Amino acid sequence: MQRGSIPPPDMGSREGLAGPWSPWGSSWIAAIQVANVLTSRIEADMHRRGGVTPFEFQLLATLRRQPDEVPMSQVAHLVDSSLSRLSHVVRRLEGRGWVTRRTSPDDARVTLVGVTPEGLVRFEAAEAPYRRLRDEAFLGHLTPEEHAEYARLSLKLLRGLRPEHWYVQWVDQGRESDVPS
Secondary structure (H helix, E strand, O other): OOOOOOOOOOOOOOOHHHOOOOHHHHHHHHHHHHHHHHHHHHHHHHHHHHOOOHHHHHHHHHHHOOOOOEEHHHHHHHOOOOHHHHHHHHHHHHHHOOEEEEEOOOOOOOEEEEEOHHHHHHHHHHHHHHHHHHHHHOHHHOOHHHHHHHHHHHHHHHHHHOOOOHHHHHHHOOOHHHOOO
């Protein structure tokens, strides 16, 4: 073990049904660890190489697919965020000149948000590092068959966690092949 490193947990004991040696305990631990490592890698690489956080990238990607400004509530649904978190990020990106925000002329309770030309430039600058990271950290580690199985199982979990999620709805409408990467 390297100096200053943290020792791994003792995996030699069984901890009941939630322990690492039960069939679903191992699956749960693996899922959490993959999510943690992947999230950490995405956050570090996207910021270093693309100059954006993963959430900012997702927001810019979502806004660039919209034909016009859209209500913040709709964007929050698409990026799976609370309105308060989204408002905070939109305010920050508005300060950078990457997005616009304004009150809807039709309903003063609705805030519309859209991407600016500068925001599109920032998105495009971050897209190559995003794709490289996706290929290095995820796509290259599984066979096509394993990816299909992973997608099936992940969708099953997402459907159980949040059946109203936009991706679940998209797949259920038979439009999965249309989802941009």
